[in-house]
Amino acid sequence: MSGTGAPLLEVTDLAKHYPITGGRTLRAVDGVSFTLGAGEVLGIVGESGSGKTTLGRTVLRLTAASAGTIRFRGEEITDYSRRRMRPVRRHMQLVFQDPYASLNPRMSVEQILAIPLQVHEPGLKRAERRDRIEAVLSTVGLFPEAASRYPHEFSGGQRQRVGIARALICNPALLVADEPVSALDVSVQAQVVNLLLDLRQRLGLAILFIAHDLAVVGLISDRVAVMYLGRIVEIAETTTLFARPRHPYTEALFSAVPDIGGRHDRILLQGDIPSPVSPPSGCPFRTRCPYAEAACAEALPPLVERAPGHFAACRRPELTLSSPLSPQPVSRFAADA
Amino acid sequence: MSDVLTVTDLAVRFTGEGGIVDAVEGVSFALKERETLAIVGESSSGKSVTALALMRLLGGPPNCVVRGQVTLRRQDGERLELLSLPEARMASIRGRDIGMIFQEPMTSLNPVQRVGAQIAEGLHAHERLSARAASDRAVSLLGHVGIPEPALRARAYPHQLSGGMRQRAMIAMALACRPRVLIADEPTTALDVTIQAQILELIRALQKETGMSVIFITHNLGVVAEVADRVLVMYAGQVVEDAPVATLLGRPLMPYSAGLIASVPRLDDVRRRGGRLAAIPGNVPDPRARPAGCTFHPRCAHARPDPCEAARPALEAAAPDHAVRCARWREIAA
Amino acid sequence: MSAAAPLGSALPAPARGARRPALRRFMRHRLAMFGLAAIVILVVACAIGPYLSPYGPLTIDLRHRFQPPFLGPHLLGTDQLGRDLLVRLLLAGRISLTVGFAAMGLSTVFGVIVGLAAGFYGGWAGTALMRFVDAVLCFPQIFLLLTLAALVSPGVLTITLIVALTSWMEVARVVEGQIRSLRERDFAVAAEAIGVSDTHLMLRELLPNVMAPIVVAATLTVARAILLESYASYLGYGIQPPTPSWGNMLNNAQEYLTSAPWLAIVPGIVITLAVTGFNFLGDGLRDALDPRLDIHR
């Protein structure tokens, strides 16, 4: 089914709307389209609350989409029932943002890791299951005795490895990793990032890599999508995006990255943080955008291809935005001139 | 500037089914007014346990034994020994004198209570605000931590918020009563960098205004560089290095600190995409069976059997404000 | 309390220990301990008391008719036929307590099933089910009970069924609400992402996390069931003499209210004791099992 040139995952005009109190609607994800090839890593960064988690879960059909389509390995799974989804699930897995909340506190690590095997490989013998569990524990860098422990006996970082182990134990084709390393300390983070790079090479694992750490995203992703208020506002190849961001929000993101070199000048965003319940008219970023003009309030700027493979949703393509790799004189003034 | 919080020889031992875990061994530090102390270190090195022990939020004996001394100097000069305070008294210290932001917001928020009500509850209890005033304050706090439409979001349940919003709700809760000491355990890990910058700014402003001291537990050395005055590096339950931020990030002495700094991903790494990060080899030692000698020696590039495996090195002063726990720091420094 | 935060704390105690703080909180709860003691004493007394008494329940002691409590050979006095009140009380207790526990068991099982299904599948059917529950809850329970009791011939079994039929809604509501919120929690989403069956998800992941409120609700249901049975029997629609129950003892006492008030007072006290006992126990369990006080959810 897969590997015939068609992308592993194809998402078209996906939307997820939540009804909230007062009869209003929260547009957590709106009009999102992208494709992901087998073995490809797509980084997703963006505002907190911009719908990254929701996007990941909707793609995995853990929440029903409100509109749009999801094709996975050539099958359109958008309307699959829970039952029909079940066999598909072994090929798509999720690693959570919060390792504390995603592991059942009443089960030992062995029990936790046994469940996916019981569900998807019921024929496995006890000893084989043991071996698989031991193997996956060592893949994620945990000692074998960890199997008999309970989640609360681990620290955050160790627990996250258990979460990754659970996702990997059935060898999925797609991994949605929702901030898998934000709870880890840098040295373990480095190991886990290396591990993910490795797995991707060895297993041809495609990853939807959601993260806030732009440096990690830059290192691991083939392409990066930047989300703001439920929409993709920029998507491009990683190096292109880092070298020449084309959306002011991307620029602000880069500038806010704290650097080990110490405090530095940055674009501190001002203005109201918009809400997905009542998004501003026109460009969703205009309330905080340093480059906003009156026209920005008029219509939603569409995602336009500004360079080959580089899409941005900003109506001012003439701006030269600064990036960490091409430090510009404070571009705000350059643009004003 | 005087010390607000003094911790002396803090030790925490868990006794579980699997054996004994000395999660924290002999941690000492003093926190000055307005100072920001960062605690960094390997996962499971005991950072959270240290924080929870200060707050007296660990279970009691026989499962968990806490030893040492924690002294809090209150606004009026009164000195309190937190570890021997009656529980009722301690409860009134929590949230008012010492605020805490917990590592994982989802388990610390009550899943079946609206977020605004949870924040208001603290204000109601500690500040004796009327229910109405407390809920108004809760809404304005949510606005301060950058949650859009705070009045609407105050009525949401935790699971209806994004990860970052939950974390901000926790921050609002901890800052609600303007504590003298703020313990922030990974407060910004779930936040995007622009909001993170905003939160750091908020904490800094509050610090300037109220003289609040901060213990900032984080893995993000970039954030450490931004906010900290002093850094405590922990490994396997012990402090292995304690230095002013510039010294530590610029010229670390303990090999573990150096390894930590080397493994920080930087934006420039995009140029060598797919390349590996410099990770410290090996794994955290099993806390139930820590190696003899220096606990870091199995992973250390500078390790020599002679001093390193012989005895647990002591915390030595390399400079008046710089302590290091390494048997070979003199050779390494040279 | 900003302690709301701390309490859900970061580092959960060990799994076994996790139950211990709850146990400790429970043991410290005075009223709950009182309730527990009252219930244990009542249950034990009803179970073995009648065998220890020299009097049978129907033994008629005409020399000691209307003997007031403590003023003769019969400890708690006798009724108009000189039957020993204590023995009758304990035998009635067997019936009343059995009805209480059985009704609790039935209504809890039923309520849990309904709540679990409605909370888990939600949607149109779930909403309809819960609206129905709300509607039934609005209706005074005692009316419902009496209406039903008037339609069928009263007996121990029927009254148990009727009481159960009118008490499952509360449990259903509690469970439904909890399940609906737990389903959104990461550990449940994780199980779903793996592709486990609905039964596994419901029984192994979700239900264990709702045990605490179920236990609390069940305890309070016993109290209510005893009270309901007493009402019904007192009004003559419940357990029929000669089978004694606390309720019909009160009914019988009505005629002699002025001449032999103890006939009403003694069962009255016992009913109060049992009901408050269960209520206190329920409150204590609720406090002890409060997930916010528990170190891990």
Ligand SMILES: Nc1ncnc2c1ncn2[C@@H]1O[C@H](COP(=O)(O)OP(=O)(O)OP(=O)(O)O)[C@@H](O)[C@H]1O
């Ligand atoms: N079950 C729900 N009901 C109502 N609103 C929800 C629900 N889940 C998410 N939302 C809302 O959807 C929006 C997007 O949330 P999401 O968790 O996807 O953000 P995110 O990009 O992952 O943020 P973060 O980086 O903070 O994790 C938020 O405004 C959130 O409040």
Ligand SMILES: Nc1ncnc2c1ncn2[C@@H]1O[C@H](COP(=O)(O)OP(=O)(O)OP(=O)(O)O)[C@@H](O)[C@H]1O
């Ligand atoms: N309740 C407990 N019972 C037994 N061991 C525990 C308990 N809580 C923590 N530990 C152990 O104590 C050690 C210190 O854990 P702690 O959570 O403080 O680490 P940390 O430095 O905060 O790590 P992270 O950065 O991953 O959050 C770990 O080895 C952990 O397994």
Ligand code: SF4
């Ligand atoms: S369209 Fe206007 S408001 Fe939006 S990002 Fe571009 S310049 Fe800013």
Ligand SMILES: [Mg+2]
């Ligand atoms: Mg998220």
Ligand SMILES: [Mg+2]
């Ligand atoms: Mg921690």
